[in-house]
Amino acid sequence: MSDATDAALDLEIRRATHDDSDAVVGFTSEIWADRGGDYIPDIYHDWLEADDETGKKTFLATIDGEAVGIVQAVLLTADEAWFQGIRVAADYRGRGVSHRLNEACFEWARQHGATVARVMIFSWNTVSIGAARASGYEPLTEFRFAHPDPDPAAEGPQSVSSDPTAAWRYWTHSDARTHLSGLGLAPETSWAVREITSDDFERFADETAVFAVEGEAGLAGAAYRSRTFERDVEDESGDSRTETWAEYGVSAWDDATAARSLFAAIARDAAACGADETRVVLPETARAVSDAAYAGVELAAEPDFVLGIDLAVE
Numbered sequence: 001m002s003d004a005t006d007a008a009l010d011l012e013i014r015r016a017t018h019d020d021s022d023a024v025v026g027f028t029s030e031i032w033a034d035r036g037g038d039y040i041p042d043i044y045h046d047w048l049e050a051d052d053e054t055g056k057k058t059f060l061a062t063i064d065g066e067a068v069g070i071v072q073a074v075l076l077t078a079d080e081a082w083f084q085g086i087r088v089a090a091d092y093r094g095r096g097v098s099h100r101l102n103e104a105c106f107e108w109a110r111q112h113g114a115t116v117a118r119v120m121i122f123s124w125n126t127v128s129i130g131a132a133r134a135s136g137y138e139p140l141t142e143f144r145f146a147h148p149d150p151d152p153a154a155e156g157p158q159s160v161s162s163d164p165t166a167a168w169r170y171w172t173h174s175d176a177r178t179h180l181s182g183l184g185l186a187p188e189t190s191w192a193v194r195e196i197t198s199d200d201f202e203r204f205a206d207e208t209a210v211f212a213v214e215g216e217a218g219l220a221g222a223a224y225r226s227r228t229f230e231r232d233v234e235d236e237s238g239d240s241r242t243e244t245w246a247e248y249g250v251s252a253w254d255d256a257t258a259a260r261s262l263f264a265a266i267a268r269d270a271a272a273c274g275a276d277e278t279r280v281v282l283p284e285t286a287r288a289v290s291d292a293a294y295a296g297v298e299l300a301a302e303p304d305f306v307l308g309i310d311l312a313v314e
Helices: 018-028 040-047 097-111 126-134 164-172 175-179 198-207 256-272 286-294
Strands: 004-006 011-015 056-063 066-075 080-088 116-122 138-147 159-161 183-185 193-195 209-215 218-234 240-253 277-283 304-310
Touching: 011 097, 018 040, 018 066, 040 080, 056 097, 066 097, 080 097, 080 193, 097 116, 097 126, 116 126, 116 193, 126 304, 138 286, 159 256, 164 175, 164 198, 164 209, 164 218, 164 240, 175 240, 175 277, 183 218, 198 209, 198 218, 209 256, 218 256, 240 256, 256 277, 256 286, 277 286
Parallel strands: 080 116, 240 277
Antiparallel strands: 004 011, 011 056, 056 066, 066 080, 116 304, 138 277, 138 304, 159 209, 183 193, 183 240, 209 218, 218 240
16 A cells, blocks of 8 residues: 555554554553553564565554554455554544544555454443544444353363354354354454354364354354463563463353353363463353353453444445
8 A cells, every 4th residue: 555645734654664663662652551551562563564464564654754653454354354453642632543544454455355344442442432433434243251260170061062063053043143243253363353154163173172062952052262372461579471361252052051061161171271361252242241140250341342344335
């Protein structure tokens, strides 16, 4: 994409580089300080695409040469794009910077064949939600993370198989799939969702794990493990350690009994992976959230929103 300039603001959109690190860290370091801070200062250099990488591009907004905004566009599938990490410096919010960054992402994604693009926004981040709607995004779904403890001895009332065909069949007919618009966590990119297919369930069965709850009247639940990953954490004394996380991209079930069975299977799988922590996507519905709570599973305090835009319409 060619650089674009806004005459009123002298706003330029260009590719972010490693040389921009100090400037980006400067305007992102104070973001969400009351919620643990932003992750971009910690991962900036690893986050950037390689020179020969075509499925990802990180855009930087500058005004009079000063870095004032950033966003990354990623191609998740042949026609699904994902935009993440959009940030605008405090002194330049409300001046159209995020809108121009979104437009840069739209153009890039269209050039790479994407017909749809999505973003994820914390439900408490109402400013970003409003900015996304102003740029043309429409609300798609909301979900919440559950955090069952890894436990090799966890037991549930129903049996759970690893049959991908059964898990896919349940998923296709579930209320959870309808609520989540067919989306689940993408194994290719952290904190991203895309449409999940039957081929994905087959691949997960070979590479990670799938779960199909077998109820008395037939299939009663499904889930898959999207990935495991490690991250460094620092305790109050300043000492750091590495945590292993197991991440499960969707979860669906018929009732509280099936939920307990599914979470028990996930707890056993996480323990087998050597995971210290888990996160499991569940639809943000009164039934799903209350079932998980009834099953004794820890829940995130707030949900996340997913918004999308049809790139075939300009």
